[in-house]
Amino acid sequence: MGASQSQPTHNEDSQQPSFSEKQLSHSFTALNLDDSEARVRFAGLSHESLERYEEEFYADPKNQFALNAITRNEITSVLINHKAAVKDQHIFNVQTDVEGKATNQKSSGRCWLFAGTNVLRRLLIQKYKLDEDFELSQNYLFFYDKLEKANYFLENMIDLAEVDVNDRVVQYLLQTPINDGGQWDMFINVVEKYGVVPKSAYPETYSSSASSRLNWLVCVKLREYAVQIRQAREQGISTAALRAQKDKMVAEIHRILMITLGEPPKKFDWEVKNKDGKVISIRNLTPKKFYGEIINYKLTDTVSLINDPRNEYSRLYTVDRLGNVVGGSDIRYINTAAKNLKKYAIKVLKSGRPVWFGCDVGQFSNGGVAAMDTDLYNYELAFGIKLGLTKAQRVLYGESLMTHAMVFSGVHLDEDGNPVRWRVENSWGDASGDKGYWIMTDKWFEQFVYQVVLEKKDVPDNLLEVLKTEPIVLPAYDPMGALA
DSSP, rough: OOOOOOOOOOOEEEOOOOHHHEEEEEEEEHHTTHHHHHHHHSSSOOOOHHHHHHHHHHHSSSHHHHHHHTTTSSSHHBBBBBHHHHHHHOOHHHHHEEOOOBOOOOOOOOOOHHHHHHHHHHHHHHHHHHHHHHOOOOOHHHHHHHHHHHHHHHHHHHHHTTTTSHHHHHHHHHSSOOOOOOOOOHHHHHHHHHOOOOOOGSSSOHHHHHHHHHHHHHHHHHHHHHHHHHHHHHHTTOOHHHHHHHHHHHHHHHHHHHHHHHHOOOOOOEEEEOOOOOOOEEEEHHHHHIIIIIIIOOOEEEEEOOOTSSSSSOOOEETTTOSTTTOOOOOOOOEEEEHHHHHHHHHHTTOOOEEEEETTSSSSSTTTEEEEEETTTTTTHHHHOOOOOOHHHHTTTTTTTOOEEEEEEEEEEETTTTEEEEEEOOOOOOSBBBEEEEEEOOOOOOHEEEEEEEEEGGGGGGGGGGGGGGOOEEEEEEEOOOOO
8 A cells, every 4th residue: 555755856955975986995996806805805894904993093082082981971961062052042032822831741652642732721721811730631532542542453453364474564563552652633533532621630640651561561462462363364254253352352451441541531520720719610521522612622623744855745645554543534744845844833833822743852852951952962073973864864764753742832033034943842841941841943843853733724725735635655664654
């Protein structure tokens, strides 16, 4: 089902350092070696080569200084660029009307749920004049996402039951039957089906805040079920009978989730005191009524834009076998240039609204200064190396993919209206940065932001027309299928 990836002719980061012909052929032509002789001499590491490496190392005193410093310290703590860290100021001339207190996903991978609920909670904070620490229940959506993902995985296993177990797609799905991560369209699916509740109605549990053991248990069972499904297919069991058996499997997963996460509420009363001291009391709510009438926001009116320079722009993409709710909306991305992601995000921020986005947060970021900045670490100074991969090459060669979802709540523009830095609402607590809010430089945005979510009204008609086209299907293991 996967379509081939077309090579872009518009790659905005096509300039890159590369080996010259002189560099590549130096060892061989200088020594007058042909390929076979070169293989004999250079394919393995010789003692002569090791001695030469060490001589070259100690010939530069800076290497000895770097060795002394870095062997006794964590690498990035030594390499942090003080000038860049000082430059990253928490000053923004465009900021959203409402900001909530930074949330904390703790030892879990629920950033996409935190980012999504952080967007929605602002509507209630503003509408009802609530304190900034008001939160929606991430655990509630976590429960149903886990349950739906288990069912989704088992449906894939039924569909692929006759495919060789060593097939690349089967092995990819078995590698991680479920995890905590997700995508924006998956957020839409679970909210549209199950609604939303305030955190007071369904609080955190130990396993929602520290999910690794829960994930292990569920994954072990799902792999066990996959074995049973394949064995049953070998015995000629029909798909209908397999689905009946699957229902019992999902019931076991439901039992695990009930024990670890608690019973999700079907009805609840919402009572909260606002900033004016007024008690707001709304009774006999259901999660879907709370979402539809109290929050009153249509997630289905949003669209995901991505910047994937490997593939053609102004095209619609999806990822094979990626999802959570069977029968829910497919994951769909409109691919466009990074400059467009910035332009439309700035437009939304100027209107006072936040922007959900996905990025590779582990790249050139530091919790101590709460910044994402490509100039943050000076690897060249310490190691004498340059890091020269383009954004497209990082994705293609496994160096980068989307790992984290957060929310833009502001941007600082220069006198010409160009972005300098972005204000980021993270979900790692309020101990770092500006009470949990981070800084992202615009250069970092260019290189490591992959997705922004906007309301359709904020996207030009020519891009929205792309939604009417047939999506190009990327394989299940494509990096664009990474879950934040």
